[in-house]
Amino acid sequence: MKRTGSKKTLTTANLAALGAERLADLLIDVAEGHAQIKRRLRLELAAAIGADDLASELTKRLEAVNDSRARIHWRKHKEFVRELDMLRGLIAGQLTALDPTLALPMMLGFVALAEGVSHRTADAKGEIEAAFDAAVEAVAAIAPLALPDPRAPNPRNLGDQLMDLLLHGRAGLGPRVLKNALPALGAEGVALLRARVETTMAAQKRVSGALKAAVQVLADAQGDVDGYIAQFTDSQAVLPPIGAQIARRLAAAGRLDEAIAALDRSTPGSFVQLVGAVLGRPTPPGPGALDWEDAYIEVLEARGQGDLAQDMRWASFERGLSVERLRDYLKRLPDFDDVEAEDKALAHAEDFHDVHAALDFLIRWPAWDRAARLVLRRPGDLDGDRPELLEPAARAIEGRHPLAATLLLRAMILDTARYARTARYKDAQHQLLEAASLAPAIADWDGHEDADAFAARVAGFRRW
Template sequence: MKRTGSRKTLTTANLAALGAERLAELLIDVAEGHAQIKRRLRLELAGEIGAGDLALELTKRIESIADSRARIHWRKHKEFVRELDMQRALIAGRLTALDPALALPLMLRFIDLAEAVFSRTADAKGEVDAVFDAAVDDVAAIASLALPVPRALADQLFHLLLTARAGLGPRVLKNALPALGPEVLATLRARIETTMASQRRASGGLKAAVQVLADAQGDVDGYIAQFTDSQAVLPPIGAQIARRLTAAGRLDEALAALDRSTPGSFAQLVGSVLGRPTPPGPGALDWEDAYIEALEARGQGDVAQDMRWASFERGLSTERLRDYLKRLPDFDDVEAEDRALALAEDFHDLHAALDFLVQWPAWDRAARLVLRRSGELDGDRPELLEPAARAIEGRHPLAATLLLRAMILDTVRYARTVRYKDAQRQLLEAASLAPAVADWGDHEDAEAFAARVAGFRRW
């Protein structure tokens, strides 16, 4: 039997059945009094005429937005965001398909709107930010297709570096590199460096731009020169420097850069492995990765392995342990894995240990850890405890119940009202596991626990 009302549903097929002329009439009616719909229809018509007409219409709207100084009322915010994203999508989609050489400079002009737009609207949810982030990503796709006039593009990029919202310029430059030839790239870099030399304090954005261009030219020293001595001792920056030196085969310099930027949390690690003292400072996993890469490139695979293991002992990184195990001979990896799992069970940080054992996975050990140290569980860690309970509930209902109870008690004890619904659900889940628990041991049974929870204030 045919379902009644199916032809009334708003679908593409049902609307297409109305015919082009009827749909056109409806669109004219709907667009009356709706400026955004009218603009979209005009843009679509311009696209049918050709790339030049579409680019002209898009440019007019972009310039209109750029010239406006009116504050965008919060009630108009979502509509404004939708229009911005429509402009971006038409440049990245329709115009790029018609003529990428026209689309690329227009997308750069669109991105240049960011500073003015942010001064006119409160972007509490990051919706405007997301539109411009997407536009920066679009540049990479358009640049790989476009064949623009390189010097004109370089002029526009230079302007963008001077005027764009903080952080956008260097990212755009990096994505636009495929459209720049070596000669224009070198000219642009010289122009940026001349501007920096005239500044009392060189702009951070221009320094980052020089680093983008230095990377493109394979100029490691030019990249490093943009950091001050006080920056070069920071672990993340030391890692950036070392990776480039390692790639260039300058391995001793790479290790020296890492030694200068050794994080404090790695001081014992490096000292024990390499046999020399290291200064204290903030830790960084990226720094450690760069050190291991440099050691491997230098042919010190055994030392790199020692560092991987020492790193695992320090923080129970699953990635670090997997890297360590896959480099061991057959059968040695089995013994090493057992040793690692035993170490995790006795790790000083219960929650780090639980997270590792669940992710590895070693669920029997995770359950055993929970049963042994349930009194240390922090119920204010639902992002960890809830997935852990899900993982082990099939074979270890008591351990899963204890994880659920920790979250429930934390919620009712501290009146965390935003989690009351979660606690009620967790209480039902714990009750459903109760029949599978053969022995409660020293823990209260389901009825006693429910009574204790009920004793808290109404929730």
Template sequence: MASKTTLNTKNLAALGAERLADLLLDITKGNADAKRQLRLELASEAGSGDVAREIRKRLSSIARSRSFIDWQGRNAFAADLDMQRRAIVSQVGPVDPAGAFDLIWRFVALANGVYERCDDSTGKVQSVFHEACEDLIDLAEVAAPDPLVLADQLLEALADDDYGHYPTLISGLASVLGSEGLQHLKAGITTSGIDLSNNYALRMALEQIADVEGDVDAYIDQQSDLTRKAPQVAAEIARRLLEAGRVEEAWEAINAPDEKDRGWIPYDWEVTRISVMHAMGQTEAARDFMWTCFARSLNADHLRAWLSGLPDFEDVEAESRALEHALGFESFTTALHFLMTWPAIEQAAVLITNRAAEIDGNHYELLGPVSDALEDRHPLAATLLKRGLIDFALQNSRVKRYRHAARHLRECKNLAARVDDFAQFDTHEAYLDGLKQSHGKKTSFWGAVA
């Protein structure tokens, strides 16, 4: 049975309405966000009209503000934004869809100004606006605004959209805009007199309209000759042509990038090229290309696709070939990640002991979990990874990592008793002596070790 001092609904209700009201007033002193929440609750008791007025006042205040929101105020500001968003949807929406649609439109329109004066490095504020865009689509379906009016609203918003919120709305609002609205919006963009080559939002809007209408050529028309040679854009064009059954054109599009100047090749481009090859009946060529893609990137999805096309029993030998390739892959870190996630634990341990000099202790997000995973069956490999983390922290004076490095050193001591043969590597005692000679004056580290 819960104590009478436990914070739960029953115990708080027992205090009575007047006592709770006094407590709320006392608790919210100096807390503007909490006061705004209380005002919204009071307004909801008076009706959706009062709630809408409170929200409108707050949105106007945010729009007028010019003060910078730093990382310390970001979370509270995001919570305030989300409170307004939820109030629009849950309190105004059910009784006044048209009013809620107008409010959510005003809300999304705040994005440009907010981003310009906010440190949103975590994306917390942006996620609230993304949710608001989804809410806008849902409310539009209920409120059913005039398609031409909605198209004009979108056109006005798109012209000043620096962050790409509005173009992504077009596919969601397609059913509300209908053919008439989409054509009106497209005409408005093309006759706006704005240089589309310098306006990402308007170009993206035309791409969205083309996709909604299933017009592949209109989509392609939005890409310059130069961008069509970019692998990601080539993949987008080829995929649409393939879906339209225009296989030969898809093959031409996917091969538009200059092979000598492709640089980093996105996975989407590789997968789309494989799909086009299959559609052209080039099954063996597609399989060869899968291996080429795997061999240069160690992408596990390519390997799985390649192995799945092999007859029974041949896949074991083929997998061994792939793992052998991974052991000699140019990037130690990429190879380790692949072998651990495939998984091929035995080969991962071999990689570590064979190429210990290449361990990059800066990749703590990979080496830490991998070293822990190897402790039971491969204590030497686990030790070498932990030493890599320790060495990086000390050699680069990463003071914030010292407590983790100290923990790794203690773990190395525990593992040493289970290592049968250190082979060419230092024993734990020798490694410890080396650390003391090289980093003996780093007292903050040794203090954490003790």
């Protein structure tokens, strides 16, 4: 048996004890026949010489990846992902430490590989996409350290590289990279690039969405609110998320009345919400509507209309049971008023039409006694196909409310058994055992079948 701390364990300290010469011999042996290991060693040697040598070696490899048209076989997929991670890591690590003005255009060159690589592999798990997303984030860390002249000749002309990414890069990456690279452009570089983008847009019959997004990024950098807004069509400006974006920028510029007008034009509303309101069961707002509400509340506060902002917080909570909205509402109330308001809010949640939204809120608040009471009152409304909600809720309340926790577990068990959800059979077996362990703590089953009767009923499902 290998002992903990054994000198045979593969650790940095144990390998270092072999000595540099012996390790070098081992690395040469290991690298024989392994192109990627050889490549990594060459890159490390180049880094030890200096930034220019490392940049030269990295450029050769990026060009090789870019020029290749061969499809990446699934057997080589993991190896290719590892190489991308290695190249990105060297650029973000050693090269940035040596010379960030070289590292930034190199990282942009890495990001530019995304479009070509996407046509050469299926990337079912999104590993290659994640590698390029990480590179986009790395640009944000490198850009503040790199301050080249944007009009300098290639390969250090960031304006040219960014323009090329906007025109030919993988969809969605160009504007994100541009936003992260802004610190390296400076005010003059931003102005020059915006002029180039707008000139290109003017010559296009159908304007590129990436270029419009780029103008918005650049307009934001210049504090040009109207330039940002101009990139939206009238039909886009009435959408709640876009109305919120416009309003926030107008508010930041001190144009509060215009911000309110932008929000009023983009008030959330849909046929589904209208029907829900008529039926007395309004649909909770989606993420876009919540963001719109956040923006409206922010603008009301900026206008000194705190009472209206509070009314909006409460109305939003009542409609969707947002924990965050209620917390914001309560913390602005005077002492003692907040206690009364909290009781009112929890009572509203307990009687909410959507039992799952109510349970989620009461568990997260937390108000576990009320959550248990909700379950005991409305066990038939529980959807057992919601384990992501019901299971943690059962865990939260099982100590003080074993019957309510048992009903939550049973809802999931019965759903699994009735519909033969084979992927959840093992979970259901654990839930049965957990429910059985709670049974001794239940003195009154309150009309529900006891543990033995329930187990017998579940066993009756032939597919179980």
